[in-house]
Amino acid sequence: MTTETTTKDTAPGASVPGERVLDARGVTMRFGGLTAVRGVDLTVNSGEIVGLIGPNGAGKTTFFNCLTGLYVPTEGEVRYKGNVLPPKSFKVTAAGIARTFQNIRLFANMTVLENVLVGRHTRTKEGFWSAVLRGPGFHRAEAASRARAMELLEFVGLDSKAEHLARNLPYGEQRKLEIARALASEPGLLLLDEPTAGMNPQETRATEELVFAIRDMGIAVLVIEHDMRFIFNLCDRVAVLVQGEKLIEGDSATVQGDERVVAAYLGEPFEGAPGAAEAAEVAEAEATAAEADATASKADATAAGATTADAEAATADADADTTTDAAPGKENDR
Numbered sequence: 001m002t003t004e005t006t007t008k009d010t011a012p013g014a015s016v017p018g019e020r021v022l023d024a025r026g027v028t029m030r031f032g033g034l035t036a037v038r039g040v041d042l043t044v045n046s047g048e049i050v051g052l053i054g055p056n057g058a059g060k061t062t063f064f065n066c067l068t069g070l071y072v073p074t075e076g077e078v079r080y081k082g083n084v085l086p087p088k089s090f091k092v093t094a095a096g097i098a099r100t101f102q103n104i105r106l107f108a109n110m111t112v113l114e115n116v117l118v119g120r121h122t123r124t125k126e127g128f129w130s131a132v133l134r135g136p137g138f139h140r141a142e143a144a145s146r147a148r149a150m151e152l153l154e155f156v157g158l159d160s161k162a163e164h165l166a167r168n169l170p171y172g173e174q175r176k177l178e179i180a181r182a183l184a185s186e187p188g189l190l191l192l193d194e195p196t197a198g199m200n201p202q203e204t205r206a207t208e209e210l211v212f213a214i215r216d217m218g219i220a221v222l223v224i225e226h227d228m229r230f231i232f233n234l235c236d237r238v239a240v241l242v243q244g245e246k247l248i249e250g251d252s253a254t255v256q257g258d259e260r261v262v263a264a265y266l267g268e269p270f271e272g273a274p275g276a277a278e279a280a281e282v283a284e285a286e287a288t289a290a291e292a293d294a295t296a297s298k299a300d301a302t303a304a305g306a307t308t309a310d311a312e313a314a315t316a317d318a319d320a321d322t323t324t325d326a327a328p329g330k331e332n333d334r
């Protein structure tokens with residue numbers, strides 16, 4: 001990626017400095033008996049990068065889904081620049097909120113450029129007849145869209161791969177392409193769900209720079225990530241979700257120093273230390289398990305000749321089916 005870019009300094013969807021871009025109040029999402037998100041308040045102001053962290057299953061993605069019209073919250077209200085959001089994804093995008101997904105969602109068999117052009121459709125004014133008749137207005141609009149899409153690809157460092165199929169990009173570049181596609185809708189707020197999942201440390205640092213550059217274009221950012229170094233380097237404020245509830249919100253130092261946050265990530269210690277009897281029981285169970293392991297690995301070694309060939313064949317099959325959705329992730333992301 002490059003931070004020296006031809007992209008306009010200020011994005012078209014950019015906000016007035018200090019404006020409240022996102023105002024989520026009392027957002028609750030229930031699935032039958034399970035409350036995945038419970039009474040969460042969160043604001044994002046223009047010029048801010050806000051982080052959302054929490055252990056697996058804390059409700060972070062569900063909260064994003066409530067913000068973007070994928071789910072209609074059971075309770076609560078979400079406003080974007082003062083207006084209550086309509087409960088439909090495409091209307092939320094048109095209003096000015098764009099997102100990327102924990103499980104990458106690209107059109108695998110389209111080119112990199114085409115994927116970004118798809119992201120522009122909420123911003124193209126040319127209507128149905130214009131597209132059918134392909135008059136001068138249509139060609140002008142199409143040329144402008146392509147130019148903007150190329151500009152965004154340059155911004156994320158993928159312009160040289162514009163004609164490649166999305167499915168052939170390495171994983172880290174697919175995540176960047178998702179960001180370019182989200183930016184193509186000219187948002188005022190960008191939601192990133194684990195943008196560095198599966199990236200190496202170098203790619204993660206580059207993504208950090210990319211997010212700063214997006215903020216500098218006037219787009220506010222709300223980002224979910226498990227990489228704490230990334231979050232605490234990047235964010236002006238961090239909110240912590242635990243079991244669907246907001247535990248704490250504050251600047252990096254405040255959140256990092258909070259004992260409840262450490263406990264939420266590392267788990268609470270059991271009540272009362274184990275006694276000598278329990279300790280002896282555990283030691284005995286571990287010794288038995290180690291013995292069983294040793295026996296099993298002998299059996300494995302004998303069978304290895306046959307199973308290696310099978311495993312190779314299975315890997316080849318999996319490769320043939322590769323989609324862009326290579327990340328391990330959650331069903332609720334779809």
Ligand SMILES: Nc1ncnc2c1ncn2[C@@H]1O[C@H](COP(=O)(O)OP(=O)(O)OP(=O)(O)O)[C@@H](O)[C@H]1O
Pocket residue numbers: 031034036054055056057058059060061062063102330332
């Ligand atoms: N559509 C759904 N139906 C039922 N339960 C759901 C649905 N979506 C999410 N959940 C549940 O809600 C809870 C929160 O899940 P969510 O994916 O939001 O967590 P998360 O904080 O994003 O976790 P991770 O860090 O692993 O991505 C989980 O218990 C999950 O199983």
Ligand SMILES: [Mg+2]
Pocket residue numbers: 060061062102330
């Ligand atoms: Mg998630």
